[in-house]
Amino acid sequence: MRLAMVNTRMPGINSFLIRDLRTLLNDGVVLDVYLFEAGSLDAGFRAEVEAAGGRVREVPFPGGLAEVGALLAEPLRRPLRFWSSLWHGLSVLVSSPAEGIRTLAVLPTALRIGREMRRDGVDQVHGLWAGVPASVALWIHRHHDLPMSLSGHAWDLTDRTRMLAEKVRAARGMVVCSKFAHGVVSGVVGRELESKVQVVHHGLNLALWPFDPDRATEREATGQKPLILAVGRLTAKKGFPYLIEACALLRERGLGFACEIVGPDGGLGAELERAIEQHGLSGQVRLTGEMPPDQVKARMAAADLLAMPSIQPDRGSSDGIPNVVLEAMALGTPVVSTDAGGIAEVIHSGETGWLVAQRDGRGLADALTEALNDPAAGRRHAVAARKVIEEQFNADALGRVFLEAVGMAADPGRSGIEGGREKKLVVAH
Numbered sequence: 001m002r003l004a005m006v007n008t009r010m011p012g013i014n015s016f017l018i019r020d021l022r023t024l025l026n027d028g029v030v031l032d033v034y035l036f037e038a039g040s041l042d043a044g045f046r047a048e049v050e051a052a053g054g055r056v057r058e059v060p061f062p063g064g065l066a067e068v069g070a071l072l073a074e075p076l077r078r079p080l081r082f083w084s085s086l087w088h089g090l091s092v093l094v095s096s097p098a099e100g101i102r103t104l105a106v107l108p109t110a111l112r113i114g115r116e117m118r119r120d121g122v123d124q125v126h127g128l129w130a131g132v133p134a135s136v137a138l139w140i141h142r143h144h145d146l147p148m149s150l151s152g153h154a155w156d157l158t159d160r161t162r163m164l165a166e167k168v169r170a171a172r173g174m175v176v177c178s179k180f181a182h183g184v185v186s187g188v189v190g191r192e193l194e195s196k197v198q199v200v201h202h203g204l205n206l207a208l209w210p211f212d213p214d215r216a217t218e219r220e221a222t223g224q225k226p227l228i229l230a231v232g233r234l235t236a237k238k239g240f241p242y243l244i245e246a247c248a249l250l251r252e253r254g255l256g257f258a259c260e261i262v263g264p265d266g267g268l269g270a271e272l273e274r275a276i277e278q279h280g281l282s283g284q285v286r287l288t289g290e291m292p293p294d295q296v297k298a299r300m301a302a303a304d305l306l307a308m309p310s311i312q313p314d315r316g317s318s319d320g321i322p323n324v325v326l327e328a329m330a331l332g333t334p335v336v337s338t339d340a341g342g343i344a345e346v347i348h349s350g351e352t353g354w355l356v357a358q359r360d361g362r363g364l365a366d367a368l369t370e371a372l373n374d375p376a377a378g379r380r381h382a383v384a385a386r387k388v389i390e391e392q393f394n395a396d397a398l399g400r401v402f403l404e405a406v407g408m409a410a411d412p413g414r415s416g417i418e419g420g421r422e423k424k425l426v427v428a429h
Contacts, residue, residue, distance in 0.1 A: 001408055004032040004117050004146075006047040006059070006136045007128040009040035014293035017128060018045055018204040023203055023399035030054050032122060034113060034136075036061050038049075055120065061138070061347050070111035075145065076315055081143055092162050099160040103135050110139035118144050123151075124408055126171070128154040134167045139169055147190035149406035151175045152197075154320055155290030157184045165189040172407030175200045178320040178342030198405040202323065203395030204330050212301065213332035213382035226372050228259040228331075229303035231296060231324040234287070235266035238319075239309035239338065241275055244310075246368055248279040253365075255372055257284065259307075262299060264290040297327070302371050305371050305378070306333050310340040311358045321346055326393055329353075329385035336367045346392075 003024070010033070011017060021031060022045070029053040035041060038058040046056050060067060074082040085107065093100025117125060117140065125141065126133030127150040134150040141148035149171045155174070157164075168174050168189045174197045176182050186194040228247075232238040234365060240261055247259050259281075261272070269287065276285050291299070306328035312318035319341040328335050330345065335353035337343050338360075349355035354367035371378055403409035 001028075001403075002030040002032065002054075002121055002123050002149035003408065004034060004122045004125045005033045005128055006125060006133040008035070008043070008132060009037040010035055011040075012293060013042040013045055014297075016087065018042065019395065020399075020402070021045075021050065021200055022205075023045055023395045024402070025049070025052050025054075026396075027399040027403070029399075029403070031168050032057065032117070033195060034059050034122060035415055036132075057113070057116070059113060059275045061109050062105065063112070067108035067112045070115065072110040074111055075097050078143060085139065085142060088166075096160060096162040099103060099162045100257065102132050102160070103163060106132060106136050107139050111143055114140035114144035114146065117146060122146060124406070126406060127151065127167075129153060129159060129402060130164060130174075135163065138167050138170055147172050147407065149173050149175070149408075152185055153177065154181075154318070157181055157188070158262060158318075161188050165193060168193045171196065173198060173405050175402060175405050176320075177202050179345055180342030181320050200398060200405050201321075201393050201400045202326070203397050203398035204326060204389060204393050206330065206390060209327065209330035209389075211330065211332045211382075211386050212385075213379045224242070225256045225258050226304040227302065228257055228305045228368065229299055230259070230261045230263075230307045230309070231300065232261075232263045232308075233266040234263055234268040234272060236263070236266075236268065236313050237340075238263075239311040239340070239358065240268065240272055242364055243281060243307050243309045244272065244275045244285060244309070244362045246307075246365035247281055247285050249362060250372075251281065251284065253369060255369060257372060259285040260299065261285070261305075262288045262291050262296055269282065296324075297331075300324070300328055300333055301331050303328075303333050304375070305368065305370065306335045306337075307364070308335060308343065308362055309338040309358070310338050310343060314342045319343070327383075328387060330389045330393075332379075332382040332386060334354070334381050335385065336364065336371055338364070346385075346388055351381065352388055353381050 031049050033049055033056045036059045049056055092103050096148040123148045124138045127137035130150055130152040137148040140146050150167055154348040176199055179199055182197055182199050185197050230243055276282055308322055308325050310319045321342040325335055335347055337347050338356055338358040340358045347355045354371055355362040356367050
């Protein structure tokens with residue numbers, strides 16, 4: 001089967017999107033990857049796509065003569081569809097100008113690349129995010145009769161969602177990565193469409209994430225201070241100010257520790273630096289900036305705890321299930337986190353880690369204190385957490401579950417979460 005994936009740009013080789021696409025390649029799917037910024041795709045992964053018979057193409061935007069020609073030809077070729085699409089786009093423009101502009105702006109491009117997809121034998125087009133990529137997929141579906149599907153992740157489910165119901169209605173299926181996201185989408189599209197939205201987790205190749213829950217014992221033997229690691233872009237939704245507050249309380253309690261916050265500055269860096277200085281934590285809490293993925297993985301494997309103090313902002317997107325939480329669970333690093341987004345779906349307090357209320361620095365400090373004082377409990381939680389990863393986030397199985405969710409695989413023995421009802425996964429290898 002040949003699946004065309006549409007996205008604006010592609011993050012690095014270790015991103016969850018690349019991992020998901022590689023899983024599909026391993027399951028024998030031929031991928032055509034359409035990107036507004038084709039140069040953003042890692043050269044090594046591009047070679048994998050092409051070796052499997054797929055293509056990587058630049059999405060021309062705002063386009064040139066070919067796109068203008070496709071737009072001018074469409075009223076003659078399919079007048080009813082053209083004028084219906086134009087009227088629909090204009091109605092969105094009136095009620096949601098930003099979304100309407102984006103929706104109409106990609107119509108000429110979609111008309112042209114849809115013809116290309118038909119010529120190349122594409123079986124289905126998939127928007128990798130629910131915003132612009134899914135708008136491109138929708139126009140291609142309407143004007144070139146290609147089946148479509150889409151994925152939703154975070155901000156694309158809470159911002160500019162005027163056309164989300166229309167996209168889900170037209171799609172064979174929509175995939176989200178957590179029950180939390182499923183609930184968000186259901187609230188937008190209504191109960192009559194929620195059965196088309198299924199939860200399919202982002203998978204991990206477990207061979208690349210070796211499990212070692214005994215690192216705390218190794219650190220104790222060498223006399224090193226426990227390391228609390230936090231990973232994420234320095235933005236409001238990551239909740240790092242509450243972690244700094246918690247670290248100040250840990251120091252007041254006489255606990256020895258070091259804390260590193262790893263990630264690029266998303267606008268909160270200066271504020272966090274001031275908070276560290278105001279609490280007198282300059283020697284214990286450090287902002288390291290962005291690190292290459294392999295270094296982040298090594299730091300996570302060496303850490304005693306992963307702290308993920310996520311919050312749900314009053315406006316904008318929140319985390320679903322942060323990938324760093326899943327990666328720490330796979331490696332055997334105990335996790336202390338909050339109940340924001342979909343985190344509670346995998347971190348069960350007292351079983352697979354420690355879970356506290358969001359925006360509660362003292363509660364976070366209490367959980368970190370308990371974790372630092374009881375490494376044996378951390379190891380027990382780590383073992384249980386790894387089992388969750390093996391059962392629910394194994395990439396070997398999830399590629400085929402994804403294909404069923406988007407209507408490209410027919411096997412009644414496999415399912416994900418349909419219409420909010422969890423079903424058992426039985427995947428034959």
